[in-house]
Amino acid sequence: MPELPEVETVRRGLEQAMVGRTFTNVILRRENLRFPFPENLVDTLIGRRVDSIRRRAKYLLIDLDDGHVILSHLGMSGRYTLFDGEKVDQFTTPNDSDERSRFGTATGFDGRHDHVEFQFDDGSVAVYTDPRRFGIMDLIAIGEEAIHPLLEALGPEPFGDWNANHLAQRLHKKTTSIKVALLDQRIVVGVGNIYACEALHRSGIHPQRQSKTLVRKDGKPTKKLDALVEMVVEVLEQAVEVGGSSLNDFADVNGTLGYFGHHFQVYDREDEPCLKAGCGGTIERITQSGRSTFLCPRCQR
DNA sequence: CAAAGTTCCTGCGAGC
């Protein structure tokens, strides 16, 4: 599900639902996701108020009033579903089993994958669901972001002061393909498989092109690399807009809504016509580092 | 068979 725009959409949804509320209970329905939950997770959260919610790369950072921070990553299939007080009553049955979520039906699953339930003082509930369990839920101290092993090596935010000169510096020696480089979170964060394909298509760059061929000998970016940076930012910004517009009525902050309303130019369009004006090419699918890449061999060089 | 993500391991080549 989640690349930067989807995570940002989830962040905004959680912000509306959680900030200012206090945890009254937290239920863990298993002991781990990708990693074990920290032992003190439940005890630490109960009685704490949520002060703010930030995003770094594809991670969510939920700031608590005692200086702890919940570090949450959605992996491939993680999502949050929010229930206000009324909806909790609506979906809760009196004979809840300990093994299954109270909210399985409402979240579209049978409840087996609702791993964490956060209960708040106003009666609302947030449920974390993650069938593949590639997600992460950890607890850190505020200020620890920069030294946490999962965060320390992360590259620049695309919406920050990232630019073509910076990218050129990172790529000028790289022999790996530009598509694989874009997915490397040490080079720039937030870009995943879908938006990497889309940004390369928009900027007319072949995904298998060696990264360093996009940098001039004097170390400055080529015009194509300028275009790539512009298109990465554009495609992510537009996706955030789409996700934001799908949020309005809360309840489900599923980032999938962001993808749902989005029509891609190349991703998942194998054998279909290239949509670039006047191109006339046909979209191909190849594999790079074990992941599907979609491209138009005619307009991407 | 493939899937929106990330980490870890192995093998290879460069350089000392």
Add this chain to the structure above:
DNA sequence: TGCTCGCAGGAACTTT
């Protein structure tokens, strides 16, 4: 020649 380091590529995690 032999060793270390870094990079590049692939496997693994899991469920639908």
